[in-house]
Amino acid sequence: GGTTGGGGDECSEGFCPEGTYWDGVSCYDCSYCLDTADDSACDAPYDCCGMCGGSFDGGCSNCEDEGLVTCWDGSCATTLADCPEQPEVATPAICAEGLSFDPGDGTGLAPAVTVTWAIDTVCGDGLCAGDEDYYNCPEDCNAPGECDPGFVPDCVDDDCCPESWIGDGFEDCEDQAYGCDLTCYDNDGGDCGAGGTTGGTTGGTTGGGTAACEDCEFDWSAYGSECCDTAWDEFGIDCATLESTYGWDCAGCSCPGDGPAQCGDGNCTGDEDYYNCPEDCLPPGECADGQIADCADDDCHPDTWIGDGFCDGTAQQYGADLCCFDNDGGDCTDAECAPGRDLVDVSSIKDPSHVKKINASNTYSDANSASLRDGYYAPSNRLTDMTIFIDCDACLTGGPYSGSFVADPALGEFTIFGFDALSVVSVSAQACDGAACGDIVGPVSVVAGADDGVQECTEGGGGDPCSGTLAGDVTLDGEVNVLDIVQIVNHILESALLTDECAIGAADYTADGEVNVLDIVQIVNIILEGRITGDASSAKLINEGGQMTIDANGYIGGVQMTLSHGSDFSIELTDDALVADFNTMGNTTKLVIVAPETDELFLSSGEYTIDEVIVANSSSEVTVSMPSSIEIVGAYPNPFNPSTTVSVSVDDATDATIMAYDISGRSVDVVFDGTLSAGMTSVTWNASSLPSGVYFLKLSAPDGSASMQKVMLMK
Structure with missing residues (x-):
């Protein structure tokens, strides 16, 4: 319980003692809320239990006190997964x-x-x-x-x-x-x-309902009060005003507020006030049970008007200023409770x-x-x-x-x-x-x-505008097929970016916030209807003489790469794949190869660096071994007789071989077999025992990386 408060009183909004809260009428003790044996604490204009941080359930408590979680709708559940499904609501345009x-x-x-x-x-x-x-x-x-x-x-x-x-x-x-x-x-x-x-x-021929309305001919429940007499009790509006302002018919009603003032009849009417008729009228600022004092004058108003959704501001739109009660229980903004607003006419029972x-x-x-x-x-x-x-x-x-x-x-x-x-x-x-x-x-x-x-x-907003869109249906045509894969490939390569929100959502099949080859392989599974067996768990990329191949221990669903290179770079992708495409932007090339049917990925000329690579099986990314950066930088002199110096560059120390082949591809000599240190190494090849002609020197490392150099022996 507590004492009814007004602006600045000891027990009012902003002045409640520690451990209590202001419910719009009184300061309530939270311990009372929590200890009460019935739900009477929930009858205040603001739920006592809710203000104290709980809900009434045989005694106020919150979900967490019971070892539960609070759901989006305020209900309790064992886990968030057990909460009611939150509906998706879209506001129309x-x-x-x-x-x-x-x-x-x-x-x-x-x-x-x-x-x-x-x-x-x-x-x-x-x-x-x-x-x-x-x-x-x-x-x-x-x-x-x-x-x-x-x-x-x-x-x-x-x-x-x-x-x-x-x-x-x-x-x-x-x-x-x-x-x-x-x-x-x-x-x-x-x-x-x-x-x-x-x-x-x-309906409407008698007041019915409460005893106060038995003699009234008409029932006005749909308009704010059961009859004219209850309107006087609830709102202090007399029959004359009800009929002249609101169009009510008060036939048969007692109309206690309309008769001549008679001190002692229990009705404070006419020119009666506390000073000339204290028997009927309360002192200024005091109100009957269920009513509260106006914040600007001595009027009394129903306490149910606090927090009822109507602003009783300083303009007194409804004849009341209740701003001192926490801005009318939150019904009014600060601006509506600002002083100096003009009074407006009351046009309806609130x-x-x-x-x-x-x-x-x-x-x-x-x-x-x-x-x-x-x-x-x-x-x-x-x-x-x-x-x-x-x-x-x-x-x-x-x-x-x-x-x-x-x-x-x-x-x-x-x-x-x-x-x-x-x-x-x-x-x-x-x-x-x-x-x-x-x-x-x-x-x-x-x-x-x-x-x-x-x-x-x-435009409208909220909810899920893409509700009903199939995952993977990037073209939004109701089907998932290779056309959707092409759209995703174009998006990854940035040759034709997706702009439609629903298309982008459909492209992100894995729902990880990114659109890449991992989404594509999932869509491939749909198209192939699960006819995939033996997923790869690892793969090795091999670059040999500009030919990039992949050596995997199972099925490969897709490869995505980003390459950096110079202006002399060119590339040709394999034709043996469901989809294979690339896009070159300046010195960067992005490529996507979907479901390659052979180990050959592409053939290139010119130097390049692999900046990013994703290799996926039918469901996830697989471990990839990158080719070492080894290269025959050159041979000098070339043409030569009978010896030439071969310059070799490697990023990391590695075992390596350099083999010499004639024009028919027959191995004719072992130029080097050993360990190369990181950096530049020079190896001399003496070909004095071989006839004049064109030869190929091949540098190979155990991880499959290789480099070729053509030389000419002229005797």
Whole structure:
């Protein structure tokens, strides 16, 4: 428990003693929250248990206290893998347009902004939306004349109307002023006067419910309070104001707030106050149970207004300033609680369900429009809600406004009216499915009431736009084949980079954040349908006279290399492969060879260095032995008689041989057989025993690397 606080009191926001928290009304002791034997601690405007870092479950605790983990939706699970799957939510693209709107309340046209978005229609998803109807999608849509729970058929056509409209004080008669004829339901619950046929739900003829409403003829639950008398108890609004400002009918009600002031009757009315009638009125700043003191004056307001989603700021949009209660429990921004804002007229009882009907001459309905001053929440008939965010610097009686409206995404549009004429309004939107939300899209800016037909649009965001794309389907044609491999090869070689987000995601088959030959070999497996046996675990690259070969102990699915070289370099790839291609950019060449059928990879001329190499089998990268850098730099003199000096370069010390071959390929001499030190080595070959002619000197190392030099003996 604690003491009700106000701005700056000992027990108020920012002043709560250590070990307690401010719930918007009082300072609560967290130990009380955790030790209580029932869930009463969770009844405050802010869940006591939640504020103390836990949740009520036979006593407040958090997931970690029970050895569990907290899931994305706040539930507990043994491991994160056991958490409910988080839905992927995408916010659709929106368009906004400034126009004039008739709310149907006799006030005439009002400057407004309409927001539209695309509706996804999927027959069979249980939602009758877009162009779906009973005839093209009976799985989702009712037959003509049938309605969902909470709706009743129109008396003259196949429309479905909210059941709550019966007896709500608005005349849904034969003229269909609000789009419905409900006269067959006891004359619209008495709203249409005498005549008509009884049917359906009577609703609205009596207050029903609580004892305070027994004598009231009409039930106004859909508009914020059950009847006029409970509206006085809950909101302090008398019958005269309810009838003149809100259009209610208080026939039969006691209306305790409207009679002449009588000290001692238990009602503080008229000119009564604490000083002339302390029997009925509380001292200034004190409020009855369930009410709190206004932060700017001595008014009292329901404590449920704190954190109810409506900003009770310094402008007193709803007749209250509750900024001293943690910015109205988070409902107001700092700007909305800044001093000096002008007071605006109160236009509605503050309740999310209070939305007046819209005139049938408009294409809009009460489900897809709301006054800027009323606040609005529409329960969605889809899994997701569409929240429309409105911001402007000077659009509400010359002042700024920032707020949101939760709309039904299945409608595809929503209109907010009540702006200052020709004010600039910024619009954003976000779709959410419980705790999972898509990106906020926007903002776009339009002029309220412009009526210029101009729409400002923005792209959608969030969720997974590539949902349903097959891994490996880079061409996005619904198939995985060699065309996809070619696209990936071109991307790796940078000859044609992939730019589509979904194509790049499909190319990264291994989902390791990189697109390379490891992804290609996985796609090859799909194409070959698993007809691969005996994967290689190691491979050796052999460069002999410009011919690069690979010696592996099993299947090789792909080779990817990056080479550095001079301007005199040229390369020719093998033709015996599923795909083989290269791209030279300046002094760098990238190559990819997919599923080579022989050990030959490419033939090159000119010196080069292997900067990067990836060799993969059918599923993973294999160990590669790189060729040593050994080279016959030259022979001098050449032509020679009878001796020449052969200059040899090696990066690392290695065993090596230099053999001499004649033009027919027959070995004619061993020039060198031993160990070469790292660096340059000179070896002399004396060919005095051989006839004149062309000979080839071949330098070879145990790892298969080799180098050739042609010489000519002239005697």
